[in-house]
Amino acid sequence: MLSIKNLHVSIEGKDILKGINLDVKPGEVHAIMGPNGAGKSTLASVLAGRDLYNVTEGEVLFQGKDLLDMEPEDRAKEGIFLGFQYPIEIPGVSTVNFMKTAVNEHRKYKGLDPLSASDFLKLMREKKSLVEIDSKLTNRSVNEGFSGGEKKKNEIFQMAMLEPKLAVLDETDSGLDIDALRVVANGVNKLKTRDNATIVITHYQRLLDYIVPDVVHVLYDGRIVKTAGKELALELEEKGYDWIKEENGK
Amino acid sequence: MADINTINKDFADLFNQGNELLLEGSSDVMNETRKNAFQDFSKLGIPTRANENYKYTNLIPAFDHPYNVNLRYQNVDVDLNEIFQCDVPELDTNMVLLTNGWYYGNNKELTELPKGVIVCGVQEAAEKYPEIFNAHYGKYAKTDEDGVVALNTALAKDGFFIYVPKGVVIEKPIQVVNLLRSDRDLMATQRNLIVVEENAQAKIIVCDHTLTHHKYLTNSVTEVNVARNAIFDLYTLQNQHLNSVILNSTFIRQESNSNVLSNTISLYGGTIRNNHHVILDEEHCENNTFGMYLMDRDQHVDNFTSIDHAKPNCLSNEHFKGVMDDQASGAFAGRIFVRRDAQQTQAYQSNNNLLLSNDAVINTKPQLVIDADDVKCSHGATVGQMDEDALFYLRARGIDEKEARQMLMFAFAHEIIEKIRVEPLKERIDELVDKRLRGEISKCNTCAIACNH
Numbered sequence A: 001m002l003s004i005k006n007l008h009v010s011i012e013g014k015d016i017l018k019g020i021n022l023d024v025k026p027g028e029v030h031a032i033m034g035p036n037g038a039g040k041s042t043l044a045s046v047l048a049g050r051d052l053y054n055v056t057e058g059e060v061l062f063q064g065k066d067l068l069d070m071e072p073e074d075r076a077k078e079g080i081f082l083g084f085q086y087p088i089e090i091p092g093v094s095t096v097n098f099m100k101t102a103v104n105e106h107r108k109y110k111g112l113d114p115l116s117a118s119d120f121l122k123l124m125r126e127k128k129s130l131v132e133i134d135s136k137l138t139n140r141s142v143n144e145g146f147s148g149g150e151k152k153k154n155e156i157f158q159m160a161m162l163e164p165k166l167a168v169l170d171e172t173d174s175g176l177d178i179d180a181l182r183v184v185a186n187g188v189n190k191l192k193t194r195d196n197a198t199i200v201i202t203h204y205q206r207l208l209d210y211i212v213p214d215v216v217h218v219l220y221d222g223r224i225v226k227t228a229g230k231e232l233a234l235e236l237e238e239k240g241y242d243w244i245k246e247e248n249g250k
Numbered sequence B: 001m002a003d004i005n006t007i008n009k010d011f012a013d014l015f016n017q018g019n020e021l022l023l024e025g026s027s028d029v030m031n032e033t034r035k036n037a038f039q040d041f042s043k044l045g046i047p048t049r050a051n052e053n054y055k056y057t058n059l060i061p062a063f064d065h066p067y068n069v070n071l072r073y074q075n076v077d078v079d080l081n082e083i084f085q086c087d088v089p090e091l092d093t094n095m096v097l098l099t100n101g102w103y104y105g106n107n108k109e110l111t112e113l114p115k116g117v118i119v120c121g122v123q124e125a126a127e128k129y130p131e132i133f134n135a136h137y138g139k140y141a142k143t144d145e146d147g148v149v150a151l152n153t154a155l156a157k158d159g160f161f162i163y164v165p166k167g168v169v170i171e172k173p174i175q176v177v178n179l180l181r182s183d184r185d186l187m188a189t190q191r192n193l194i195v196v197e198e199n200a201q202a203k204i205i206v207c208d209h210t211l212t213h214h215k216y217l218t219n220s221v222t223e224v225n226v227a228r229n230a231i232f233d234l235y236t237l238q239n240q241h242l243n244s245v246i247l248n249s250t251f252i253r254q255e256s257n258s259n260v261l262s263n264t265i266s267l268y269g270g271t272i273r274n275n276h277h278v279i280l281d282e283e284h285c286e287n288n289t290f291g292m293y294l295m296d297r298d299q300h301v302d303n304f305t306s307i308d309h310a311k312p313n314c315l316s317n318e319h320f321k322g323v324m325d326d327q328a329s330g331a332f333a334g335r336i337f338v339r340r341d342a343q344q345t346q347a348y349q350s351n352n353n354l355l356l357s358n359d360a361v362i363n364t365k366p367q368l369v370i371d372a373d374d375v376k377c378s379h380g381a382t383v384g385q386m387d388e389d390a391l392f393y394l395r396a397r398g399i400d401e402k403e404a405r406q407m408l409m410f411a412f413a414h415e416i417i418e419k420i421r422v423e424p425l426k427e428r429i430d431e432l433v434d435k436r437l438r439g440e441i442s443k444c445n446t447c448a449i450a451c452n453h
């Protein structure tokens, strides 16, 4: 589904990703862990199409198509979803209008008619209950005045609305209390099918208790330096990153 | 190009040679005011950029043009009520028409107005209701500070007059549509007076509609007195064409416990200058002064505002926002005066601008003159580009770039539209601004409230 080959990315002349290789197949859950500043969010943003970053080398194929060649909106409509580490507040843009526009753009892309107002509201209701998000929030402007945890929930709500094929969740667990963590994880699990895949970027093993990964990668200094099963997360939780750093000569 | 002295001299000649026509049909009070105003104009002249208050707006090209001037009411050869119909079904208003600044002689009678409310032309009001008229006319517009206002007062013949008696609440907004229709380039002088008595409530919508493509210069002055406990809204929609000059000066005086909201929305016009002056002349007034401008191409807009806290315990809220594209240029000046005994004043001001191109410019200048010590004041001005992070966030959800930009611009402008207290008007303006930002309103003959003609 996703195939990243030798991806090099720089920003303002500084190399951040230094040759990433990653393959994700339908139905899989991959976890990416790694110390602060390793390049995890950069990787996620590049997949979603943020143009701040320069891809200097390498290729990314998504369902056989050259992802790097696509506009962010087309990537989204092809089925990529980025759960932002820091969701943006957009005062004046109502959540309802935002989601309606987004959902209908996705439908148009698939050759479907826009949803009627009532069907749309029905869909909203259904997905809201899935992530236990309050109408008080969805009636507001996008993320405006939301708490950190509410913003993260809202990301999963949007994911539920858009039903992506590949979701890249960048620290969706940080800032969540225990209950919210469970809700969010449940939401992700319920949305899981045999055909879609998830990449979760996280610092904490506790999320992986709920969303059980098939593979865990360690991203360090712009490279994936270790890949193993879910037990790797436990090991990292216990030992920290020093041993990884040492192994990689720092 | 003519220099400023020639322009001023031309107006002096017009005043002197046209004196008979100017005096004709106007009341003694109007003519007395006229005489003094002309003296002021002779001293001040048309303001040039050397004048600090007109630093960002060059009026010489605006005035340097052979305009036609009507010193007498011109009969209209068609029924304007027929040509012009406002067809926004939900927007149910009491509508009157002006033609080139003059109260239209054939206006339909407004049958739904509460008893005692007067809506008529200024000339007529001066003659029929001298007690009301003389108590207010020329009392608020300062002719000794601004040559444009002096010129208006010197040439003033007509405009609209609205009187709302004590305790009367007008539910339906009064809509005044100024139709610009001429077979020659025209300078129109319009002079309006609005008197809202104690405990009264009224909402007024003023808009322009250009029916022909000629170059227009409109110099209008509106004086408003809002008495104790009255609530008054003034919505001004400016939507002319690229070849027009709009000089619009408003002077509002508020008495105790009155509440005024004004919202000036500039959608289209070659050169627009709004002078907006408010004096909070008694205690416990609330004033809300809002404005929005959406400029592109070579358009120019200059909002020059002053809020004068003359008495204690008043609150003022001022917020102007603008979206500037292409080579458009603009300025915002926000003056707040808090006089020495105006303790417990709260005065807030902000001006936010969104620049969509590298060539667009905006000059924004708050100016607070505070002579009292117990006050809460704040001001803030921002000039920025579109928020790239927000744009990416929307696009990352599948919304294409153009639509995402549109959503963000609209959200930016909506903050000002939201303040409109007439629901259907708010919806209408929302639609209009949406269209305007999509570049769909670019032809000149569109009315701000979408009309059939």
Ligand SMILES: Nc1ncnc2c1ncn2[C@@H]1O[C@H](COP(=O)(O)OP(=O)(O)OP(=O)(O)O)[C@@H](O)[C@H]1O
Pocket (backbone or CB within 6 Å): A011, A012, A016, A034, A035, A036, A037, A038, A039, A040, A041, A042, A043, A052, A085
């Ligand atoms: N817009 C930017 N401008 C300059 N440097 C940037 C920018 N974005 C990221 N970087 C740098 O790139 C490196 C990787 O950042 P990134 O956000 O990808 O790390 P991360 O692995 O997600 O870290 P964290 O765990 O703290 O979220 C950091 O050194 C960061 O400072």
Ligand SMILES: [Mg+2]
Pocket (backbone or CB within 6 Å): A040, A041, A042, A085, A170
């Ligand atoms: Mg990160």
